[in-house]
Amino acid sequence: MCPVCGLPKELCVCQEIAREQQRISVYSIKRRFGKVVTIVEGVDEKQLDLKDLTKRLKSKLACGGTAKGGRIELQGYHKARIKEALVEIGFSPEMIDVK
Numbered sequence: 243m244c245p246v247c248g249l250p251k252e253l254c255v256c257q258e259i260a261r262e263q264q265r266i267s268v269y270s271i272k273r274r275f276g277k278v279v280t281i282v283e284g285v286d287e288k289q290l291d292l293k294d295l296t297k298r299l300k301s302k303l304a305c306g307g308t309a310k311g312g313r314i315e316l317q318g319y320h321k322a323r324i325k326e327a328l329v330e331i332g333f334s335p336e337m338i339d340v341k
């Protein structure tokens with residue numbers, strides 16, 4: 243059951259609404275030893291299942307990644323594809339800020 247609306251998970255649209263309203267930013271950084279990671283920031287963990295979102299992004303982008311401290315860290319450079327992947331999951335294109 244959903245803790246927000248009290249409906250069974252299959253009827254609940256809270257996650258969908260939360261996704262549409264979520265303003266997120268994406269950027270890539272170079273880590274030590276030249277490793278590039280793509281960071282997704284701004285996801286509200288209280289409203290959205292960050293672990294589930296990470297899992298979906300990893301499978302869509304075919305990469306490794308972790309969720310920690312409200313951020314998703316994906317291995318590799320995904321700025322070209324990540325917006326499309328986020329929109330497919332249900333985020334609004336105008337709310338995604340790719341830096």
Ligand SMILES: [Zn+2]
Binds near residue numbers: 244247249254255256
């Ligand atoms: Zn709900």
